[in-house]
C-alpha cells in the first residue's frame with residue numbers, strides 16, 4: 607500500500623491556512639507537527655500509529671496526529687481535502703501570464719521580526735512555489751512593535767542567511783534585504799554601512815501617516831533619493847478591509863485611508879533615481895490603489911510585485927498583485943522581480 611509523506615501534507619495544510627490569512631497561532635500547530643514528524647524515524651511513527659500514541663510526541667496534538675495517521679495510511683488527510691476544496695478560482699489570463707513571469711518576491715518577513723516562521727521554512731515554501739529567489743526584508747530598529755532588527759541583529763541575520771543559502775537546493779537563493787523605516791525627515795532607519803551591504807532595500811513609511819501632503823512628499827522624495835533605497839514599499843500606507851478577517855464591523859475598524867502626498871513629484875523622483883514602486887499584494891493593503899498605479903504605469907515607472915508575506919502560505923498572494931498589475935496594464939518587462947537574481951542585483955547596484 608502506498609503511503610503519503612505526512613510532513614509534506616502537514617506543511618501543505620499550514621500553507622493553505624496561511625494563504626487564507628488565518629492567525630499564526632492556528633497555523634503553528636501544523637508547522638510544529640511537521641518538524642516533529644520530520645525528526646522521527648518511520649519505524650517509530652508506524653509503531654505509534656499502531657499503538658495510538660502519536661499525540662504523545664511533543665508538538666503533535668489530536669488533530670495533527672489524525673492527519674499523520676491518514677497520510678501514513680495512504681489517504682489524503684480529511685483536513686487537507688477540506689482546505690484544498692476551497693482553493694481560489696483561476697486567475698484571468700493576463701494576470702496569470704504576469705504571475706508565471708515572476709521569478710521571486712522582494713518583500714518577505716521571517717520570525718526574526720514580526721513574521722510567523724523561521725527563514726528556513728519560508729525558503730522551503732518559496733522554492734516549492736517555483737521561486738528562484740526571495741528577498742528577506744525584516745523590519746528596522748525603530749519599528750519596535752514588529753521586533754525591528756538592530757544593526758547587531760541584522761549582522762547576525764546576514765551570517766545566518768549565508769549559512770542557510772549553503773544548504774538550499776541548486777537554483778534557489780535567499781537575497782539579503784530589509785524593510786527599512788523611512789524616518790520623519792526622509793532618512794533611513796539603519797546604519798549606512800549595512801544598507802550598502804544588503805542586496806535589496808525596501809523603504810516604507812510606517813509612522814505619521816496623517817502628515818500633511820507637503821511634509822509627506824518631502825519625506826518620500828528624500829528617501830527615494832537615498833542611493834540605498836531600491837523599492838518604495840506600500841506607498842500610501844492604506845489598509846483596506848480584507849475578506850475573511852472577522853465580521854464586517856471588525857474589518858471596517860481596521861481600515862486606514864491612504865496618506866496624502868504629491869503623486870507626480872513622488873513618481874518623478876522614482877523615475878529620476880531609477881527606483882521601483884512596490885505593488886503590495888497583501889489583501890489588507892493592495893497598495894497603491896488602481897488609479898495611482900495607472901498613473902505610475904503611464905509615467906514609465908518600474909515596479910516590484912511583492913507579497914509582504916509574514917508567513918510561508920502568504921507567499922502565494924502574488925496572484926492578487928498580478929491581478930491588479932494586469933488590470934492597470936503593467937508590462938512584465940517593467941517588473942523587477944520578473945528579472946533573474948543577477949539582473950536584479952545589477953539594477954540595485956546601479957544606484958547604490
Ligand SMILES: [Zn+2]
Nearest residue numbers: 785810839840
Ligand atoms: Zn511595511
Ligand SMILES: [Zn+2]
Nearest residue numbers: 713715785914
Ligand atoms: Zn513588510
